Amino acid sequence: MPTITIDWEDLLKLVGGRIGQNRIVNSMELLGLETEIDGNEVKVEVPHNRPDMLSVEGIARILKGILGKETGLPKYKVRESDVVVYIDKSTKDVRPMIAAGVALDVKLNEKAILSIMQLQEKLHESLGRKRRKASIGVYDLDTVKPPIHYTTTDPEGLRFVPLGFSEEMSPAEILEKHPKGIEYGHLLKGLPRYPVLIDSAGRVLSMPPIVNSEDTKVTKKTRRIFVDVTGLDWKTVHGALIIMLAALAERGYSIANVKIKNGRRTWTTPDFRPGQIRVHTKNVCETIGIDLKTSEIVEILRKMRYEIYRSGGVLEVFYPSYRLDIMHEIDVIEDVAIGYGYDKLEPVVPSVLTKGEEAQIEKISHWARLVMIGLGFTEVMTYTLSSKEKVCGKMCVEEELVEIGNPVSSEYSVIRSSLIPSLLEVLAENKHYPTPQKIFEIGNVAVLDPTYETRAKTVRRLAGAITGSEATFANIRAAAEAVMRELSFKWEIRETEHPSFISGRVVEILSDEKKRGITGEISPAVLEKFGLENPVAVFEIELGSI
Structure with missing residues (x-):
């Protein structure tokens, strides 16, 4: 779980009044917040599903409710501002989403600045998926001359001083020399143009999702704050903005909106409607x-x-x-x-006369996990929900999938039918690390089956992947056969053709004359769609059919 560091005195001030430490700690434990107190410093583990509590302000807000100091829906009065953000059409294929807001009447001290910066980074890591889905910029608005333009620049184009540096750099130089550029440069690698925010005077505010400019950084003298969030998914982008501005409002700052103009379309953010x-x-x-x-x-x-x-x-x-x-x-x-x-709920022994034990499929999965670890593979866990583009489009296949009714996001609109696309995505996220890489996953997939009442069945599968110099057909087949041998899986191999694999380097795995898996080398076309530069070999077998 994400861990944040907060100041005890700052928390008490935000909650309001002197409250006993035990009472606050007990209330935090009730919320699933694990605390470790060392003097005035408190380390707090926050549940993954509560990004709104990744700051002392967010924790204080919910504590005020539990302690009865301020109950009901928090009210946010959003004022009008004269700040406008113009979106250039060149951002559409780079990082299309942006939301922004303003905090006024700001009075900052060191604790407040550290809290804002910490919230920004924790949201980057969790909600923003390490800045891929969303990244946040925080600026001193008095150093900026609106309107602000969200546009793109050549890698050797606009030069500015990145945060923490004293000399101007081009975007390409930032990716090579700045710590944040080195860490997150893979998010822009291969793009012909990089996103930037600039004001009407031509001053660069930031190059999302990498770094802000030194000229617009927030200090104790800042009286107006401009916050922007850019990214790929609107719900994530706007959600991150709301969390940031709600935290600032908790310190008593006024919130103001920003007009966003994209061609003929105009809208305002933030939208605090419940x-x-x-x-x-x-x-x-x-x-x-x-x-x-x-x-x-x-x-x-x-x-x-x-x-x-x-x-x-x-x-x-x-x-x-x-x-x-x-x-x-x-x-x-x-x-x-x-x-x-x-703690007030009384445990009750269930009135059933059954004896529980580990399901057979879980025993098989556990043994398969041990075998894969013994073969030098590292386990990963990915989402069961996926997208048609990832499951079919990037894999160069056409297939009917189990679809989600009214999905919140197109990224999670279907239930995956294979573990292989998820493994390829993990490898793509880690391609800047040394090879060879060997990973595996044991998880459920949904397969259409008209004989079932729901017309779909859940199947437990094991998939493994190797990338780098060891990603050969011989190595991946040997790994698949080692697993099946250890699981006493009677199998046979048959040559086949599959659009996701290189012709002549793929076989299907059969048991009782039924297809139970596949193994081979991924085709260059699929590798290119996932942004992978090294060869990849994979296998996938059904564990539920063993």
């Missing part, structure tokens, strides 16, 4: 296992910073825009349990 979801009181009681009155549920939810309107046994629940984790009724019910107190 989300809305229906919660049935019956489901709350049945899920948690206790009888709560509607008034008690409402009181708990208000402490958890919700607003509620009642209609019989159904609650219309409004949740803050920074709660990106709220997707289903069960997420709100979980907050009711947290607000009520897990």
